[in-house]
Amino acid sequence: MERSVSKNKRRRTKKDRISDLPDPLLLHILSFLPAEEAVATSLLSKRWRPLWRSLPAIDFKTEKFRYIKSFLQFVDKMLKLVDLKSVKKFVLNVDCHKAPQKTSEWIDAVIGKVEYLELHMSSTDVYEVPSSVSLPRTLGF
Amino acid sequence: MSSSVEAITVLSSDGDEFKITVSAAKLSKPLNWMLEDVCFSDDCDEVPTIEVNSKTLVKVIEYCEKHAPRANSGASDSDAEELKKWDIEFMKMDVKDILFHILMAANYLHMEGLYDLACQTAADLMKGMTVSQIRKIFHIKNDFSSEEQEQLRRQHPGCSFD
Numbered sequence A: 001m002e003r004s005v006s007k008n009k010r011r012r013t014k015k016d017r018i019s020d021l022p023d024p025l026l027l028h029i030l031s032f033l034p035a036e037e038a039v040a041t042s043l044l045s046k047r048w049r050p051l052w053r054s055l056p057a058i059d060f061k062t063e064k065f066r067y068i069k070s071f072l073q074f075v076d077k078m079l080k081l082v083d084l085k086s087v088k089k090f091v092l093n094v095d096c097h098k099a100p101q102k103t104s105e106w107i108d109a110v111i112g113k114v115e116y117l118e119l120h121m122s123s124t125d126v127y128e129v130p131s132s133v134s135l136p137r138t139l140g141f
Numbered sequence B: 001m002s003s004s005v006e007a008i009t010v011l012s013s014d015g016d017e018f019k020i021t022v023s024a025a026k027l028s029k030p031l032n033w034m035l036e037d038v039c040f041s042d043d044c045d046e047v048p049t050i051e052v053n054s055k056t057l058v059k060v061i062e063y064c065e066k067h068a069p070r071a072n073s074g075a076s077d078s079d080a081e082e083l084k085k086w087d088i089e090f091m092k093m094d095v096k097d098i099l100f101h102i103l104m105a106a107n108y109l110h111m112e113g114l115y116d117l118a119c120q121t122a123a124d125l126m127k128g129m130t131v132s133q134i135r136k137i138f139h140i141k142n143d144f145s146s147e148e149q150e151q152l153r154r155q156h157p158g159c160s161f162d
Helices: A002-012 A023-030 A035-043 A068-081 A100-110 B029-040 B054-073 B077-092 B095-108 B112-126 B131-138 B146-155
Strands: A057-061 A089-094 A116-121 B007-011 B017-021
Touching: A023 B095, A023 B112, A035 A057, A035 A068, A035 B131, A057 A068, A068 A100, A089 A100, A100 A116, B007 B029, B017 B054, B054 B077, B054 B095, B054 B112, B077 B112, B095 B112, B112 B131
Parallel strands: A057 A089, A089 A116
Antiparallel strands: B007 B017
């Protein structure tokens, strides 16, 4: 009797299919998540542990963090640990008024490496884009 | 390619027959190659097999047929908006059961639009969830030892295991 109960239980255990997917597919899924959520998936299991370091797209959002200091630390740390060669798309949502120096450092770190760079600056103050960024003339710069 | 051919018959990995129109098959390179083989082959009775199960192939063909007119001729913004709405509804259908198969099929059939849509859907299931909630949704087993978990906690102070 006991044996049949445990058999039924085993049969009900659902299979973990997502972890069987190849790395490029899982990385593409992670690229749709905000950066901190993509990194958090490394805590799921050993299969997921190393994936975030090869993310093809990183999306940083200040508003996801309660304190600007934790956001700055997070981006700094992630940019050091992630393999920038694999990053094709880099999106940065930041109030640059709060961290103009850091914002420029991050742009310098990724420029020339990523294929696509998207910046969302919420500050109304003037922000001087680092000289490493060549802007199209049509923008009037 | 003969212009008289409007649809081809393909077999699923379960051995069921499905019809797919020529314009819909163009959304996938491998499907398009199969179509050219069928149209140019002398042996027209040969039915190509697609390594996708019947349940998933029904969905893949449904997606191809819906997207084919826009992919082949371009469309207005209102069409694009309508198609976006359709995509959302399309992925709502028993998504947990076959999302995995759709992801694999889109990858295998080189269908960029469906691949993005399925990956976005999987990501949306994770968005805003805790680590343990994501494990529950996808039946992922936590295989870290307690020492490894302790080490990870120190490395990711902002992330929670719960």
